[in-house]
Amino acid sequence: MKTCVLHARSATLLLVVAAAWPAFSQPASSPQLRETVVTATRTAQPLSDLLADVTVVDRDTIERSGATGLADVLARLPGVEFQRNGGPGTTTGVFLRGSESRFTAVYIDGVRIDSQATGGAAWESIPVGQIDRIEVLRGPAAAVYGSDALGGVVQIFTKRGEGPFAPFVGIGFGSHGTRKADAGFSGSQGAFDYSLGLVDERSDGFNSRTAAGQNPDLDGYRSRSANVKLGFQLNRAHRLEASVLTNDANSQYDSASTRDDRNLRELNTLGLNWQARWTEAYSTRLSISDSRDRYQTTPSPYLTVTDLRSYLLHNELRLGTHLFTAALERKEDHLQNAPIDRGRSQDALALGYGWKSGPHAVQLNVRHDDDSEFGAKNTGSVGYGFAITPQWRVTASTATAFRAPTLYHRFSIYGVATLQPESSRNKEIGLRYEDGGSSFGIVAYQNKVSNLITFTTGSGPCTNGRAPVALANRACYSNTAQAEYSGVTLTGGYRFGNTRLSASLDLQNPRDLGTGRTLPRRARQHAVLAADTRVGPWSLGAEAQLSGRRNDSASNTVVLGGYGLINLSASTLVARDWTFLARVDNLADKSYELAQTYATGGRTLYVGLKWAPL
Template sequence: MARPFQYALLVVAGFSGAAQAAPVERLQVTGQRLAESPIAAQVIERHQIELLQASTMLPVLRQIAGLDVRQAGGPGGELSLYLQGSNSDQVLVLLDGQPMYSATLGTPSLQHIHPQDIERIEVIRGARSSMYGSAALGGVINIISRDPQQNQARAQLVYGTHNHREVSALAQTRGQLGGLGVQASKRQQDGFDQTTATDLGKQRDNPYEASSFSLRGDTELFAGAQLSGRYQYNSALSDYDENCFAGIEQVRCEPFIDSRQQATQLALDNQLGEDLRHRWTFSWYDERSYTGDRVSVAEAWSGVGDSFETARTQVGWEQVADFDGQHSLTTGFDFQRDEVDASNLEYMTDSRRQFAFYNQYEWRNADWQSSAALRFEDNQQFGLKALYHLDLAHELNSRWRGGINLGNGFRAPTFNDLYWPQGGNPDLEPERSTNAQAFVQYDTRQGQLEAQFFYQRLRNLIAWAPVAEDSLIWQPMNVSRARTQGVTLRWQHQWHQWRIDAHATRLSAEDRDSGMTLVNRARESGMINFSHAYPSAMLSFQLEASSGRYMNADNSQRTSGYALLNLRWEQDITRHWKWQFSLNNALDRNYQVRDGYHQAGRELRLGLSWQH
């Protein structure tokens, strides 16, 4: 479809509602370190996630304004995030405040998390390395897991296109000793042929299966002190297609990746009076992947049998002191240690650590609100970094609010960037960014309109490039400077039982050295969702759209744009039972977001759930 976004740019976005439509309210960020502050933040609530009937994170992440999500192929394919022009390794993704990115690849593996386990998602667009350190150049996405606040049990069965089968269950309880919650799910799909190539085993369907399990609990140790813990486990087996070579000969292969994630966190919250609280956290994150082949060949191709494991240990302390209801001071420190182990490779350095100390001061009165933060981070490999942000917002009247934000960020090169034996570059410098934003919000009484203007300058971008002119040897290098700028719009509206949620972004992302557009960035993207609540049912239909994107640095290859229609219906059968129906890509559009990879056509899902 040629330039389809022109028909959808004015209104695009999220969605809402449970069995009854939820009111539109001014969004305020809450939770670990994402405290209420003078920024244009966004919260995706639980009732919004439920309406999506999602079994993967892809449709959930598409509710985030300014975020363009790209997946290579179908379920199990890597999710790439582009937040106002920043790419996946420049956007920090957290799970309850715990970093989820890999120390080898630098990107978060979100494709295997089940949305059932998510209470809400909090989003800050713009540099926030001053509070979170490396990787928060373009923004922060904090995924909050479900907190057991009530007695509840739920089970669900789903069947759909491509022989999709899914079973999930959740149970929560709360008593005098505290709360406990457990969640488990299993998903399987025969898949579809994800690539356009038809040689050497690529003309086959790519199956996918994934399991997830989480356990969360909390208890009050004594008055004002609460101990909480979370354990998260995800595993997946994903088939994919690629060119496999034994020496210089291309061989037939049917590769797969077996991956596992484990995340553990313990937190102690202590309220010392009305105006002072402390929080201690200890977290551990482990990610493993193994590459195999379902075809036996005489000589193994390069990459088969590779096994990688990365582990991260983190300790943090934070104190928040409030003064007179108008001033607050946040003080904290973080210690983090990353380690990597590869079965077939030896890294020059296989561990590193960093220590950070930060302060944030906030001031607010009836009309004005401001914050300023300063962070000193000592990285074992790259020395001491000073990071900051400044925020200022003003309530013009009961309906208008505006503000400006300034900040900087950095991203340390990954272990693969630095030490990959076939092409790492130990001389790399961290990527740096400077970010400026301005926003305005208008309360329409029935909802809210918001516009955010952004400008980001990036330096020392890391990309693969030839070591010399006309050289056949490539390695990661600090190759260029870049600039991203544009506007993100959001609109929420409630009218009786109808609700509209929309977001749209227009972006310019330019390599300042070559003048070319940065790869994989869509110039325009967005979404609009209409939902209507009935006494015992909910209807929603959603349009998502994107312009094309360049696939290579010289801008000679470009994918076409697309517009997709998704339909969803859920109906109460009895007090405890309901059924769900979803039809994604209802018009069966054929489109690509990555050169050579198909996306799913029309997908039908039917679900039956029980809740008590």
């Protein structure tokens, strides 16, 4: 264990050098097309102009990753960690800047997904094979998105059709009996565009719990998903769009010595959008969306269903260098988790102002939420950026955020109806450099959360969904804790010829302010080093993921060792329209745990073949 800690500390110095060096090494080059993102303010903006800390993942990167879970993709980004109870398909949590998994708001094609039972998105139910692009915003964004975005926002986009009809078919095979098949097509015809994707993925799995008394069977999974996106351009000013995604997953887990325990998870999303540009300066977007998260276990009888419906009217007015936004939003949550059958709603007004002139940039956002259970909650954010030179830019921001307790937190047998929303205040400062193929960034942040909801013994009366009952020997949810998520994130990149080097390093201290202890399953240091290059017809990649030790319990008495993983990838055209992909993860077959007593998959190999006419 000491060796793992020393490796993590040594990597710290190495990565600082690797991240910083490129910024001073690359000569100026000609301007490139600027990538546009929408997550920071719900308005399209060039990535280089943002005051927020955002990373974009494209489809090529996702495919090269060979990942079977979305969390595996995100864990290769700055500021992101995850924990999982076994293999893909089992319960997964994602920590953005060390914050709780429920503190990240997640959207698929603009459709909010959440669970009013566990709190937060069911990461294991989001099918990676349907994703075309991911935008990750690190830092609170409640002034834009309302409840839940204390740690950040993850926006997931499926493919939009464009150009001539383009079909594709792919197959893949990997370790642990993994099989994957996907097919679909996309394109556009006149004012109409379309995209369809189908994915079937399954694996025999591995024995995720090897301790005595656990079922020694293989814990496999199966996932079937479909996605459809349709668009119609009525005229130059008006566009209609609809998107549907569905995923049906079945995964095994161990909770008894002989029983075949299974998670049955269904995720369905539907989004309808009307975009209108009334003048060159003024535009609106009207969205209606619906999602359902259904989770069931067998043979143990447990069932929970969350339905979430949202209505959004977003307005933009551009006057020269000024951008004004105003949004009306309504969100309706409903939970069925016997004996709970309850709903609630939140109505909101959000206002935004952005200005960029010369070296200066300002972003202001305020939002008023009126919760049917808790009443009013106000949040706000202020950001400022100054371009020291065309390459160097400094940013600073502060923001407040909140998350309302789930209906399960309040009305289950462990619930307390008087729970209050969790609240946070964040401060951060950043320095960024960008010049052609060279980049460097450093962001320091401090996010303090009050009224943190924890599961504690002797916290008072619980409720059974109808009336409070005293349960002397049972723990309850309570607003008794405070936490601080603070740290520094360094990133760097350098391109020379056909080779791209990149690095990120996170030094963080997610802790309980009452006890001073580190929050469970989060490392104080984690880093990623990567290199991608082309050699003849081959695209080659190498990656090192490094993580320090973590505590598995809130008491900090159970320590999970640090680890280092080496991953390799290769792809090439083997014939016209045919692409071959191969990936090896955990090349050294490192044994490590993301949760105590739960094994990980060891060295894995994945190979795939895809047909997509050029």
